[in-house]
Amino acid sequence: MEFFEIDIPFMLLLLVLPLIGTAFCSLVKRDANQGAIMFSGFTLAVALVYVCAMWTTDFTESFSTGWIETKYILINFDLYVDGMSMLMIVLTALLVFLVSIFSSSEKHNPRMFFAMLMAMEVGLMGVYMAHDYFLFYIFWEIVLVPMYFLISGWGGPRRHYAAIKFLIYTHVASLVMLIGIFVMVFEAAGASDQLNFTFSAVAAAAGGFDQLFQTAAFGLLFFGFAVKMPLVPFHTWLPDAHVEAPTAGSVLLAGVMLKMGSYGIIRICLEVLPQGAVAWQPFMIVVAIVAIIYGAYACIAQKDLKKMVAFSSISHMGMVMLAIATLSGMGIGFAIFQMFAHGLITAVLFMVCGICGHNAGTREIPLLGGLAGKMPIFAAFMMFGFLASLGLPGLVGFVAEFGIIMSFFEYLLSIDMIWPIIFALAALLLTAGYYLWAMQRSIFGKETDRIDLSDVHDVNKAEGFSLGVLCALIALFGIMPSIVMKLIEVVPLVISGVIV
Helix, strand or coil: CCCCCCEHHHHHHHHHHHHHHHHHHCCCCHHHHHHHHHHHHHHHHHHHHHHHCCCCCCCCCEEEEEEEEEEEEEEEEEECHHHHHHHHHHHHHHHHHHHHCCCCCCCCCCCHHHHHHHHHHHHHHHHHEECHHHHHHHHHHHHHHHHHHHHHHCCCCCCHHHHHHHHHHHHHHHHHHHHHHHHHCCCCHHHCCCECCCCHHHHHHHHHHHHHHHHHHHHHHHHHHHHHHCCCCCCCHHHHHHCCCCHHHHHHHHHHHHHHHHHHHHHHHHHHHHHHHHHHHHHHHHHHHHHHHHHHHHHHHHCCCHHHHHHHHHHHHHHHHHHHHHHHHHHHHHHHHHHHHHHHCCCCHHHHHHHHHHHHCCEHHHHHHCCCHHHHHHHHHHHHHHHCCCCCCCCHHHHHHHHHHHHHHHHHHHHCCCCHHHHHHHHHHHHHHHHHHHHHHHHHCCCCCCCCCCCCCCCCHHHHHHHHHHHHHHHHHCCCCHHHHHHHCCCHHHCCCCCC
């Protein structure tokens, strides 16, 4: 697809626009916030035009050009978009645009702050479009750098500790993933002298991978992706990173960065290593259930609103893993839907946490109370986000979780073992419990006298716009989920070799 009459593929525009935005924001002396809003807005517009155009096609498009070619190595600049990657692209463009508006009043070194946001968009877009393993890894690593600086430069009191912990965990996992990539590329090359890093070349040779090799390679790649999601017990970096990160960083981290892990599992592990996926299926189900229950149970014990939401992300990403682990068309489809739904919902949750900390002066739940009287619009957004996250019918979270529970139930029926469904249902009860309890203690009841609320103010126009757009989309896709499902229903067909 070309950009009107200019020979510029849309996929390149999705990389070039935020790249120019990064340079612009870092070089201008003032109005970096306006530059970030402008370039992220252009990127969002291109993504929306692109997704509308894909509705009239087969939902796939590719772009390829040579990059590094020698006698011994072949690396192409290959990009590929299908329904799953398109959803993640639109979600990335939307969240970067909205957090740029939400954070438009940032005063501390705004040039570099907004440059880091735009740089993150470059990396995220690249991850969701790359169709060459070398290119995929480069973009994967690019994402880590601006997030590290966002946490370290604009975070809370323990920001340096949280930033280093985030970098160590995710970078070590990336190196293990890189080993898995090299193992696959070398095996795919066989007796050939040339290593071809393109997805298509490895996929073409994957039919010759034996089960032992697939099981080993799947384990390496799965570890790298599981840390990014994150799954228990590789999750400990996430609460620290979220608590210390600025609101914009938390929104992008939970909204789209965590999805890189589940995207990699579907795009690489399932498509290329189907026998490895079958061998690892019991383990994936166990770690998914542990993440779901542990994340939900840990939320009950949290006193910090933001930390509670951070642990809820572990639980909800566990739901994504559970759906993937069913290795069914329904499960994989609703895993992708949950990735998209969670991105919208968690953006609302972290925004309201940021507003609470800034306007009320604290996020500590025991110190709050009666905020609805002082901040009614804030309370409405907070209640909407919490209800969406706990799976209220009519909102997008319900559709995703209902589909996941159904796919898991069908899998259990196929193996004649129904009782594990209890764990998934128990997690839903725990989720409703910690959200309702947090609402009751923070925005309802008697107005607190433990903090000074005399000068507290409600959400401003920029915050209200960002939250309003997200809430409208959460309601729209909850009522009309077919808009999203039409894009992702063809994805399981591509990985039919693993579906049981």
